[in-house]
C-alpha cells in the first residue's frame with residue numbers, strides 16, 4: 001500500500017500547485033447539497049481552507065502508517081461527532097465525491113490508479129473519523 005500513498009502525496013503536491021485547490025473543493029462540496037451549504041453559512045473560508053489543507057495531509061500520512069496525523073484526525077472526529085456538528089455518513093460520501101472530483105480537475109496526471117489510491121486514503125480517514 002506504500003506505493004499508493006506515494007502516489008497520493010505526489011498528486012496532492014500537484015493539486016496544491018494549482019490555483020486555489022481547496023477553494024475549488026469547497027465550491028464543489030457546497031453546491032452538492034443545500035443542507036451541507038447551510039452548515040457553512042458563518043464560516044471564515046480563509047481560515048477553513050488552511051485547516052482543511054492540513055487535515056488532508058494528515059489523512060494521507062495516517063493512511064500510510066496508521067499513526068502520523070492521528071492527533072488532527074482525533075480532533076476532527078470530536079468536532080464532527082453527534083454531540084457536536086453531527087455530520088452524517090451521507091455527508092461524508094458527498095465529501096469524498098467532491099474531493100475526488102476536485103483532484104480529477106486539478107491534477108494533470110490524474111488517472112484510474114491515482115483515483116483508487118485517493119479513494120483508499122479517504123476511506124481510511126473517514127472510517128477513523130466516524131468510528132466513535
Ligand code: HEM
Pocket residue numbers: 036039040042043044048051052055056059075076079080085087091092093095125126129
Ligand atoms: C473526512 C472528511 C472531513 C475532514 C477531513 C474535515 C475537516 C475539517 C476541519 C479540519 C475543520 C476545522 C476544524 C474543526 O472544526 O474541526 C472542519 C470544520 C467543519 N467541517 Fe469538516 N471535515 C470533513 C468532513 C465534513 C463533512 C462531511 C461536513 C458536512 C457538512 C463537514 C462540515 C464542517 C463544518 C460545518 C465545519 C465548521 C466550519 C466553521 O468553523 O464554520 N466536514 N472540518
